[in-house]
Amino acid sequence: MFQKKGPIDRFNLGRQLTRDANASVSDILARTSSAPPRTAIRIAMTGPPGTGKSTLINNLCRRHLEAGYRVGVLAVDPTSPFTSGAILGDRVRMENVCEHENFFIRSLATRGAHNGLADNTPELLMTMDCHEFDEVIVETVGVGQIECAVRDLVDTTVLVLNPACGDYIQAMKAWVLEAADIIVVNKADLPGAEKLRVALQSVIRVRQHPAQAWIAPVIKVSHEAGGGVAELDRLLSEHLQWRRSRLDPLERRRARRAYHLTTLVARRVSETIGRMSPEQLDAGLAEAFANLVDALR
Amino acid sequence: MFQKKGPIDRFNLGRQLTRDANASVSDILARTSSAPPRTAIRIAMTGPPGTGKSTLINNLCRRHLEAGYRVGVLAVDPTSPFTSGAILGDRVRMENVCEHENFFIRSLATRGAHNGLADNTPELLMTMDCHEFDEVIVETVGVGQIECAVRDLVDTTVLVLNPACGDYIQAMKAWVLEAADIIVVNKADLPGAEKLRVALQSVIRVRQHPAQAWIAPVIKVSHEAGGGVAELDRLLSEHLQWRRSRLDPLERRRARRAYHLTTLVARRVSETIGRMSPEQLDAGLAEAFANLVDALR
DSSP states (O other): OOSOOOOOOHHHHHHHHHHHHHOOHHHHHHOOSOOOOOOSEEEEEEOSTTSOHHHHHHHHHHHHHHTTOOEEEEEOOTTSTTOSOOSSOOOOOOHHHHTOTTEEEEEOOOTTOTTSOOSOHHHHHHHHHHTTOSEEEEEEOOSSHHHHHHGGGOSEEEEEEOTTOHHHHHHOOHHHHHHOSEEEEOSTTSTTHHHHHHHHHHHHHHHSOGGGOOOOOEEEOBTTTTBSHHHHHHHHHHHHHHHHHHSOHHHHHHHHHHHHHHHHHHHHHHHHHHHSOHHHHHSOHHHHHHHHHHTTO | OOSOOOOOOHHHHHHHHHHHHHOOHHHHHHOOSOOOOOOSEEEEEEOSTTSOHHHHHHHHHHHHHHTTOOEEEEEOOTTSTTOSOOSSOOOOOOHHHHTOTTEEEEEOOOTTOTTSOOSOHHHHHHHHHHTTOSEEEEEOOOSSHHHHHHGGGOSEEEEEEOTTOHHHHHHOOHHHHHHOSEEEEOSTTSTTHHHHHHHHHHHHHHHSOGGGOOOOOEEEOBTTTTBSHHHHHHHHHHHHHHHHHHSOHHHHHHHHHHHHHHHHHHHHHHHHHHHSOHHHHHSOHHHHHHHHHHTTO
16 A cells, blocks of 8 residues: 555546546446456545545544545535535635655546435446545535545545534434434534533444444544544544444446436436427326336437 | 316325336336326425425415316425324324315325435326316425435425525535525524524525526515415416526426436336345446346336
8 A cells, every 4th residue: 555656646536537428328327447346445424514625634634644645635515615516605725735756636627416415426426436436535515415425435425514513413314323324523612512522422322333343432522622633534444344244345346336227327317318309298197207218218 | 377176186196196006117108198288387396304495385285276277286305294104203284275176185105215306296297287276285294315316397386495404405406506596585584593594595596697688586485474475375386487588498398307207217227226236236336237228117
């Protein structure tokens, strides 16, 4: 993992990511190259807007860059300082790490991803693997859909909350918590952090099946007080080791493939419906369904 | 609309809604009855958790019940007091209207709707039409996906925000605003309400195309101060009139059909992938895609 690598080929990497982001379903299906061997550990950082994911990622990346890793970030969070999706949002900058020679970040428009699925994240992650990254962090946001979707693509999912997002926590369905491998109570200097940590911990303990073996730890991180990032780092390694010892890589690959196929069909459906004639659409439901399915190939 | 109707057949309506909610894709495609004529005006109330949608719906329903309408609510909001999805949430009650003979409410598990689509909302709305409702309000929550999805099924989409949900507004993509026909700044007694109203109004004015003709009004509603619900009511009627004069009903029906087909295929894909053999999944991407599509019928 620490062998000497050449510099990141930023020009070609950037161009390939743009090509991936714009690729149609047919483009993707026509690619003859098979998936490159997985090189990068993939971590998803997810949670509602404003919980401090960017700062957390910044601090984590800095540690890993100092340790000699090549680190990439794919930011699909519309509130991310790197993404232009925010309407009334301020922009800040990840100044600490952006200039590092082993760091690469790309923000992604979620253009087609209204349903939380129709995007080319699998292709983008494969492209990162072609460029010898040791770690890729996917930053994402949502009230559940996206967290759940991204889970099949990554090794570890970190859910980032903070004491100020009580409304989100109320809205959160159980499976959001269940999708998380590690839960961070961020901005732990805010009042209510310990109370939130204890509440989450108790929900996890009750809900998670004992046979599942990995019980998501809930930790507090405070960038003001400076604590918690080292512990997060330790837990990430621990979870990765646990995964390697427990999970069937073939089964994981199939889950990723299932996710990939689902997104491709969803996009193809949307393209196909756009081309269906009014008569085909107006037919009886079963007939219209058959018309659509026949046209998907 | 005000002709005398018999009492709501709560037993059969409830049973049919349960049947709809649990129906598989094959069940739905096998139904021979065609869609009933649309009777109910359909309104979506959407927005992030904790903005006071339930109170707003309560107040709106009370007005309409007093005016003699038969009103139904389908609550797909996991934070709704009627839904059991909340993890740490308190339950409150819509006491004002729940006992009314012309009122019916059903909370919906979003079980299969991780992608914001895979649910049977079209069937549930059709069933409401079979029971002579004059108005059906769909209460929903999300950071965009669901708002956008529900839009094709309803006549009017009301986006409910409040001055406390700044994080949400920062995360909100432009198309969330564009999907709204009316925007409510709720809890307008909170500080910052007027500032939020003005900010939203200016974004709408800039973004919306003049030829689109309907420019979503932004209004303040305060249940403390008691103002705004009558204005919301007036705007709902105005928007409905505008729709009737401008929009092609055939085109709308096709948009609903397209949405319906998309959700059905998404569910069928998920069922089909579960039945695919490891060999079928492990094939090259294009081949696995073809295998999947062939198996959808």
